[in-house]
Amino acid sequence: MKEENDDELQAWLDEQNRLGQKPLSPETDEKLRLYQQIFDELSTEPPVGLSYGFSAAVVRQIQKSDVVRRERRAYAVLGFCLLLMPLAALAMQAVFRNPDLMETFRALDVVKFPALFILLLLVLIQWADRRFVKRKLNP
Amino acid sequence: MNDEEGLVRRIILGDVRAYQTLVERYQRLVLHMVGRIVHQSEDIEDVCQEVFIKVYRHLPDYKFGSKLSTWIASIAYRTAINYIKKTSREPVSGFSEQGPEELPNSGLANPEEMLMHQDWKAFLHAQIDKLPVQYRTILTLYHLEELSYEEIGQATGLPEGTVKNYLFRARKLLKEALLRYKNSEQWR
8 A cells, every 4th residue: 555644544444444344464554554453442332331220210310300390380380379369369359349458358367267277288288298108109 | 204203202292111212222322422521430320311311301302303313412412511511620622623733731642651551452542531522522423333424513513524624633643642652662
């Protein structure tokens, strides 16, 4: 083979390797031999690998973060609903043409204990669900 | 609809098993890319996991404009680059087209290193690890994953001409280092 520059030599070797021909023989030019050795090493699979069950671990991680995301969305909806409640009270007041805001709150005063009880019950259910059920499902 | 398209559609519809199949199919590609960029072996698996979580989140945006492997490789490349930007001081920007023929910090092989590595293969791999990130990535994608210049360009965001230039330059640098090593061996 004639003396060639590095780029031409690399391009030629690329072509030969693609065709599955390794042009190594005892009389091979030193530069060519070095390039072929580099090409061979670069095409050798590295010995490191991922742990067994890597794909399952990725899927588990995704499922966990999906649960967290769904919970976050549910809390956001809940918070929005809580914000809407006073607005709904004001709207009702406007619909029933009651001019006195305090009178509305006084009317709510009658049901304050049942309302508080229901609210506490909901919080308790949420807490128990988190503490006993979800932790068992996702240890 | 080909097999890959069907797989992606099943994943988007929420089929978790299908996603596990996708991970198994491309984990080798992601490992090779991340492994070449991130040097801390204990962090490689975490970065690979991060890559696949990003792939899952962005899969609905994938429009089949490029091969899925190229698209995943581009996410792996960006994630690994961001990781080393956060954790190390290694420069990640590429050289200019007319950049230095020798690498920073006095080039690839120094005499001490030549004495350290008894085996030319170990020496060569040590030199590959010293190459700039873009060079290492391109070498991996070209030789190990057998991607074309165009696909490597899509994965790395580099123009095709630059990809070719970096590939040839990286191999030339390695050849020169190996030549110096082999010459030094004769004098031992």
